[in-house]
Amino acid sequence: MPTKNAGDLKLWQRRTQRESLFHWMLWLIGIAIFAYCWQQISASTTWFFVWDAPRIATDIWTRATPPRWEYIAQLGKPVWDTLNIATLGTIFALILAVPIAFLAARNTTPSRFIIRPIALLIIVSTRSINSLIWALLLIAIIGPGVFAGVIAIAIRSIGFCAKLLYEAIEEIDESQVEAIKATGASRWQVMAFGIVPQIMPAFAGIAVFRWDINIRESTVLGLVGAGGIGLQLSASLNVLAWPQVSLILLVILLAVVISEWVSAKVRGAII
Known part of the structure; x- marks a missing residue:
């Protein structure tokens, strides 16, 4: 909205002061909800397995390659x-x-x-x-x-x-x-x-x-x-x-x- 400064020049603002405060309040509420949910998820997560996941994935990939091509005969049905x-x-x-x-x-x-x-x-x-x-x-x-x-x-x-x-x-x-x-x-x-x-x-x-x-x-x-x-x-x-x-x-x-x-x-x- 247009506002006036000391030199009587009109400046454009996207939101009024009240709208800006409401906007930032919504952001704060959203961040608080996200932090609470992350805390709950983190408390029920075994982070050791998460950090060890790349090693496990690499091990499984090594075991799974190459595919067992002769097994494809049993997949038709x-x-x-x-x-x-x-x-x-x-x-x-x-x-x-x-x-x-x-x-x-x-x-x-x-x-x-x-x-x-x-x-x-x-x-x-x-x-x-x-x-x-x-x-x-x-x-x-x-x-x-x-x-x-x-x-x-x-x-x-x-x-x-x-x-x-x-x-x-x-x-x-x-x-x-x-x-x-x-x-x-x-x-x-x-x-x-x-x-x-x-x-x-x-x-x-x-x-x-x-x-x-x-x-x-x-x-x-x-x-x-x-x-x-x-x-x-x-x-x-x-x-x-x-x-x-x-x-x-x-x-x-x-x-x-x-x-x-x-x-x-x-x-x-x-x-």
């Missing part, structure tokens, strides 16, 4: 299981996410006060819990294996897909919907010919994007017994077979890079 977990989990999630998205969108829900809050609760609850936690719960219920991984990925993906999809539904061009309604079309015809064509590009992009994410998440579900290449990684870590671990990590990296490439190509073709 785990990689295939990982791909199946991601793909089937994504398909099941989309089947459930589509109706939930239509129930959650303001312009398509049958009831904004009853059904929409329930749909939003499903979206929030499935998104708020990590897939590893879902896998742990499902393994306790239905036992370890690929099926538990598929269901864990599916449940985790429902909220993600439904949220993006219902936002796309709410952003459609209502003039097209009104034009179809003017012809005397039924509610289902309006949805099929006025809404679905508008959201199909978004739906395809969401499906491919989520499949790409699920490829990455499914690679680690085996660590808790949900099948896939993560199971081989867990077994190799348990016996400290570091050359096998490095090979598995390279295979996981290659799988993620390929899925990213495929996802980018598909999204580019759609958009």
